[in-house]
Amino acid sequence: MPTSYYLVISAMLFTIGVLGVLVRRNAIIIFMCVEMMLNAANLAFVAAARDLKLMSGQVFVFFVMTVAAAEVAVGLAIIVALFRNRATIDVDEVNLLKY
Amino acid sequence: MPLYLIVLFPLLGFIINGLLGARLKKPLPGIIATAAVLASFVVALLNVLRLASLPEDARRITETAYTWMSVGDFRVDVSFLLDQLSSVMILVITGIGFLIHLYSVGYMQDDHNDPEGRLYARYFGWLNLFIAFMSVLVLADNYLLMFVGWEGVGLCSYFLIGYWFKREDAAEASKKAFIMNRIGDFAFLLGMMLLFVSTGTLKYFGDSGAAGNATQGVLDVARSNAGAFSAVGLAGLGGITLITLLLFIGAAGKSAQIPLYTWLPDAMAGPTPVSALIHAATMVTAGVYMCARSAALFELAPETRLIIIVVGALTALFAGLTALAHNDIKKVLAYSTVSQLGFMFMGIGAGAYIAAIFHVFTHAFFKACLFLGAGSVIHALHGEQDMRKMGGLKAKMKATNITFMLSGLALAGAAPFAGFFSKDEIIAGVWNYSGEYNSIYKIIALVGLVTAFITALYTGRQYAQVFEGKARDEHLHDHAHESPSVMTVPLWLLAIGACFAGLLGLPHLPGVPNLHAFTDWLTPVFSVQADASHAAAGTGSHNPGATLMLLLVGAVIGWAGWFMGRSMGTRQGERAVLPASTHNLSLDAVYNATFARGGLALSAALRWIDDNIVDGIVNGIGGFFGQVSSALRLTQTSFVRNYALGMAVGAAVIIALFIINR
Numbered sequence: 039m040p041t042s043y044y045l046v047i048s049a050m051l052f053t054i055g056v057l058g059v060l061v062r063r064n065a066i067i068i069f070m071c072v073e074m075m076l077n078a079a080n081l082a083f084v085a086a087a088r089d090l091k092l093m094s095g096q097v098f099v100f101f102v103m104t105v106a107a108a109e110v111a112v113g114l115a116i117i118v119a120l121f122r123n124r125a126t127i128d129v130d131e132v133n134l135l136k137y
Numbered sequence: 138m139p140l141y142l143i144v145l146f147p148l149l150g151f152i153i154n155g156l157l158g159a160r161l162k163k164p165l166p167g168i169i170a171t172a173a174v175l176a177s178f179v180v181a182l183l184n185v186l187r188l189a190s191l192p193e194d195a196r197r198i199t200e201t202a203y204t205w206m207s208v209g210d211f212r213v214d215v216s217f218l219l220d221q222l223s224s225v226m227i228l229v230i231t232g233i234g235f236l237i238h239l240y241s242v243g244y245m246q247d248d249h250n251d252p253e254g255r256l257y258a259r260y261f262g263w264l265n266l267f268i269a270f271m272s273v274l275v276l277a278d279n280y281l282l283m284f285v286g287w288e289g290v291g292l293c294s295y296f297l298i299g300y301w302f303k304r305e306d307a308a309e310a311s312k313k314a315f316i317m318n319r320i321g322d323f324a325f326l327l328g329m330m331l332l333f334v335s336t337g338t339l340k341y342f343g344d345s346g347a348a349g350n351a352t353q354g355v356l357d358v359a360r361s362n363a364g365a366f367s368a369v370g371l372a373g374l375g376g377i378t379l380i381t382l383l384l385f386i387g388a389a390g391k392s393a394q395i396p397l398y399t400w401l402p403d404a405m406a407g408p409t410p411v412s413a414l415i416h417a418a419t420m421v422t423a424g425v426y427m428c429a430r431s432a433a434l435f436e437l438a439p440e441t442r443l444i445i446i447v448v449g450a451l452t453a454l455f456a457g458l459t460a461l462a463h464n465d466i467k468k469v470l471a472y473s474t475v476s477q478l479g480f481m482f483m484g485i486g487a488g489a490y491i492a493a494i495f496h497v498f499t500h501a502f503f504k505a506c507l508f509l510g511a512g513s514v515i516h517a518l519h520g521e522q523d524m525r526k527m528g529g530l531k532a533k534m535k536a537t538n539i540t541f542m543l544s545g546l547a548l549a550g551a552a553p554f555a556g557f558f559s560k561d562e563i564i565a566g567v568w569n570y571s572g573e574y575n576s577i578y579k580i581i582a583l584v585g586l587v588t589a590f591i592t593a594l595y596t597g598r599q600y601a602q603v604f605e606g607k608a609r610d611e612h613l614h615d616h617a618h619e620s621p622s623v624m625t626v627p628l629w630l631l632a633i634g635a636c637f638a639g640l641l642g643l644p645h646l647p648g649v650p651n652l653h654a655f656t657d658w659l660t661p662v663f664s665v666q667a668d669a670s671h672a673a674a675g676t677g678s679h680n681p682g683a684t685l686m687l688l689l690v691g692a693v694i695g696w697a698g699w700f701m702g703r704s705m706g707t708r709q710g711e712r713a714v715l716p717a718s719t720h721n722l723s724l725d726a727v728y729n730a731t732f733a734r735g736g737l738a739l740s741a742a743l744r745w746i747d748d749n750i751v752d753g754i755v756n757g758i759g760g761f762f763g764q765v766s767s768a769l770r771l772t773q774t775s776f777v778r779n780y781a782l783g784m785a786v787g788a789a790v791i792i793a794l795f796i797i798n799r
Contacts, residue, residue: 129777136775
């Protein structure tokens with residue numbers, strides 16, 4: 039299969055992720071969309087690595103997954119803390135820091 | 138004894154009094170200060186004796202303390218030079234300085250402006266510092282070190298005029314003195330720079346090392362290579378004329394000549410011994426000393442000397458007239474000092490440097506004595522300075538009366554007191570001048586005679602108004618008392634000087650006793666550079682007929698003026714002799730109208746620029762950013778989605794740019 043197919047899939051996933059982050063209000067959903075964007079990037083990495091016959095792209099994916107795991111831990115912790123304080127995870131309700 | 142000790146002793150006194158003085162009891166600070174100056178005088182005397190023991194053509198002691206700065210070819214040492222000229226000055230400074238310190242111990246004992254005596258040690262500290270700086274001024278072997286002393290004495294003068302700083306007139310007068318001196322100092326500094334540009338050194342004399350190793354000082358260059366100065370000429374003025382004019386402006390500031398003299402009468406707001414020491418005997422003669430020291434330069438510039446002699450004569454005449462109009466005992470003496478300084482500059486202008494220095498020497502005695510006598514009167518009358526309220530003090534204050542009369546006669550130029558010989562020598566020098574502009578000098582000499590008469594007039598009037606006649610204020614008169622002996626002893630010593638100092642320099646005339654020590658001593662300093670006619674003008678010997686005539690005329694007008702002044706003083710005790718408008722030539726008013734008003738207008742204009750343009754720019758920048766950021770603030774909506782959108786759009790734009798510019 040040509041590499042461009044993988045890249046198209048990756049771009050679609052990324053775009054869906056961005057749109058999800060921008061339009062949804064539920065923090066968990068936004069969070070999932072962020073993960074989707076990360077995995078779109080991962081897909082682009084491995085596709086390009088295979089195409090160019092380089093290992094570094096593959097290695098990067100591991101790094102991204104590691105960082106994503108750490109980020110999930112922190113992000114979920116924030117969401118839990120938010121829920122405990124405000125009894126909601128709607129990001130539009132969390133609007134104290136503004137002009 | 139090394140020369141630097143002369144400077145060191147008073148400096149130590151200043152440090153002790155400055156650091157510990159507040160803990161010492163009256164009159165200990167005064168005694169320390171007096172002892173310091175006495176030590177300095179002894180060292181100076183020993184060194185002058187050492188100088189005198191040298192052969193006549195080698196009388197020059199130079200001692201280098203350390204190198205002050207050395208930049209490329211430019212090198213300035215802190216080194217001291219004792220030759221015939223500086224030896225006269227240093228003896229006057231430390232000797233008369235010592236007597237005035239001694240007098241101050243008595244005078245400042247009960248200071249009604251400072252009853253708790255908090256300032257007492259400060260007074261003596263500053264007086265000591267003044268002696269130290271004044272010694273540096275006259276002992277320096279280069280112009281820059283002289284300038285250090287020059288500025289230092291100006292600073293001490295500022296401190297001491299404003300000694301009673303709680304009195305507004307004293308504070309104002311000290312500022313005025315300092316600022317007016319700055320004008321002169323600025324010119325002096327410029328002249329010094331031009332000297333350096335044209336000769337490459339600031340030392341007076343070079344070292345006469347081994348052949349090829351010898352260096353030349355400024356004055357050596359002036360004697361051997363007068364063309365060196367032509368390079369710095371400006372706008373039609375020859376280089377040497379420009380340099381000497383700048384030096385003279387400097388001297389005019391320090392020595393209170395027209396148009397920079399108005400600070401000196403105001404300086405009388407300081408304590409009276411300060412007026413005697415700084416504003417009569419020593420500091421104000423620094424300008425005369427500087428010109429005499431630079432005689433080799435002034436010899437090259439007849440135009441400058443013409444200006445000097447005209448300025449000196451005008452100053453002498455008008456200050457003398459002003460002294461006649463005043464009723465404040467110290468103001469009369471202050472204007473008299475200005476007038477006598479004018480005489481000294483007449484001597485400089487005529488190339489009669491020895492006569493000028495001789496007048497500095499005698500003037501130091503009799504004017505210090507007059508000031509201290511006036512101080513004694515003021516002391517006795519509890520601060521009263523108005524001569525219209527005095528009178529009849531003769532019987533009450535015997536010592537003050539006699540010493541005041543003797544030194545007054547010396548000032549009046551009555552023969553055979555000191556002032557007669559020195560003043561007459563100057564007038565004779567001016568009359569016998571035989572260079573360019575000859576006829577103007579003759580007129581100046583006549584102006585000098587008129588001024589001498591006026592001098593005698595106001596001195597006689599002052600003496601009569603203070604000591605003779607009947608008491609015009611009974612209350613003051615009843616409480617008057619003679620001052621303690623710590624004050625009268627200096628008076629007596631100075632009065633002796635006022636009587637006999639003139640005998641050191643009798644004119645060179647046939648039949649006159651061979652008493653020319655002063656002239657003989659100083660001749661080597663000036664004769665090497667002046668041509669024969671000037672050397673003769675210095676002593677007035679080449680025209681004995683005219684000199685004799687002038688002597689006789691001088692003697693007559695001295696005594697005549699004195700007696701006329703006395704009758705004037707007793708007769709018109711209360712009335713002013715001249716209208717009050719002559720008080721100071723209205724020069725203060727002129728300065729107020731031009732410089733002060735002009736300065737205010739200028740600063741108002743500058744303030745407008747500052748308020749509107751400078752502040753406008755600064756505040757405008759601040760305001761601009763304030764506006765922009767309050768507009769941009771609105772983007773902080775607190776909606777995370779907005780921020781994310783910003784990031785997404787930003788990333789998209791960057792990627793788009795990369796693609797376009799690929």
